[in-house]
Amino acid sequence: MTTTELCTPTPTHVIGEDAADAVASTLKALADPFRLRMLSAIATDPRGEACVCDLAELADVSQPTVSHHLKKLKDSGLLASERRGTWVYYSILPARKQAVTALLDAFAPAAIADAQAEQEDRATALAALDAKVEHLAAELADEMTHLNRNLVVTIVRESFAGLVRSAKLTQHMIPLTERFARQRLADLTRDRETGMPQVLFVCVANAGRSQLAAALVNQLSGGAVVARSAGSTPAAEVHPHVRSILADIEGEQDAAAAFPKPLTDDAVRAADVVVTMGCGDVCPIIPGVRYEDWAVGDPALASEDGVAAIAADIEARVRGLLAELCVPVDGDGA
CATH class of the missing domain: 1.10.10.10 (Winged helix-like DNA-binding domain superfamily/Winged helix DNA-binding domain)
Incomplete structure (x- = not known):
């Protein structure tokens, strides 16, 4: 042939x-x-x-x-x-009755059955994770003996519940829960009077703007500033166009591990600066925390070129923020 x-x-x-x-x-x-x-x-x-x-x-x-x-x-x-x-x-219309019948009598029931099956599979998967969540909670409680054991267990459970609410997939839920719980526990114990400056970026989905801003702060400050991000209504995953930019900033492995996280009072309380980005008045007002609002575009509504322009806008704002914090920008020779 x-x-x-x-x-x-x-x-x-x-x-x-x-x-x-x-x-x-x-x-x-x-x-x-x-x-x-x-x-x-x-x-x-x-x-x-x-x-x-x-x-x-x-x-x-x-x-x-x-x-x-x-x-x-x-x-x-x-x-x-x-x-x-x-x-x-x-x-x-008579000419459309057959098509409408096919839609309502064949396609719709099949779609509903698929959705129900997916929900049942998800429920089964989540039930199987319960034991793993409890095991993780016990491990972190054994490790963090300087913290109240019940507090650590509660934070782990809450972290899992907060993440699974918006996540599409469950196979990576345990390592994501561990990362989020460790972050929250660090926030709980952080003394804002000491240590490196900490900035929290908050947008709606935590799938674009806030992720980019945090990554840029961590990169440009050379680790001299701790940057976190969160969402008032977290999405299921990071926007694909944003993930590609994150890969350029953080590397493929770290970008692949990026995930939307829900906003917590602990994260706000631990921050020196909270930057909101189109999420409205969702952040609790904590005395001693500086608040800013950046009016930047939403990557979810932009083309690939538009996302690049948004990233450039955020980078310029990040550089200005680091200058205000008297933090040298990595690579500028400051």
Whole structure:
């Protein structure tokens, strides 16, 4: 068999460009849970149709909101409408009934079953981790004899609960819990009057801005400043574009180990400076802590080039902060 024969593609019926555009437009219109529920209500109504007054009962929304979503479904070619008196009645277009039936009777149940199976698998995995969390707590309590044993055990349990709430995967949860618990215990015992300056960066997800800022402080200060980061609502993982920049700053191994962490009062209390970055008024106000707010872009909403620009903006601000803290910037010969 020749190379040409090996590389010859098998003829297939690939969806056309126009058809793909039409299908994508319809799927986009359906990408809203309330619209799917309305479509289901219309499709299963014994009358074969439903009015706005019927559909408003599906959720605590106003009739104008219902009308807005119905218009989106109608514009996508799924629904027909007919005004009768003061009410407008909606029905599935005959040409789309088969497609809607397939969506609601085949795809939706399968998707729900997959989601339920995933939740059951996750619950089983988390239950299996309980013993490992207790073992970790006992190990750290034995190691940190200068701290109250019950305190250490509580911090480990709380750290695990805080991380697992947003994490997608559980296979690395124990080492992540250990890192987070050690950080929290260090925060609890830190005396802000002594030791190196400590800066805490807080954003919403702790998956972009705050991670970058902390990494840049640690790099540019040459370890003369301890930088931490946290999120008011931590994401499941660090943004991919940010992770690539972190790899350039910290190295592949440390970047791969980066993970979003929830904000704790202990982290704020241990910091000399707290920098908020688009997370609102979520930080507790601790006497003696200096607060700043940096209005920087969100990497999750930016292109790859946009993320690079955000990183450059953060670096400039970090350099200014280090200058204010009278910390020489590594590599500047200061």
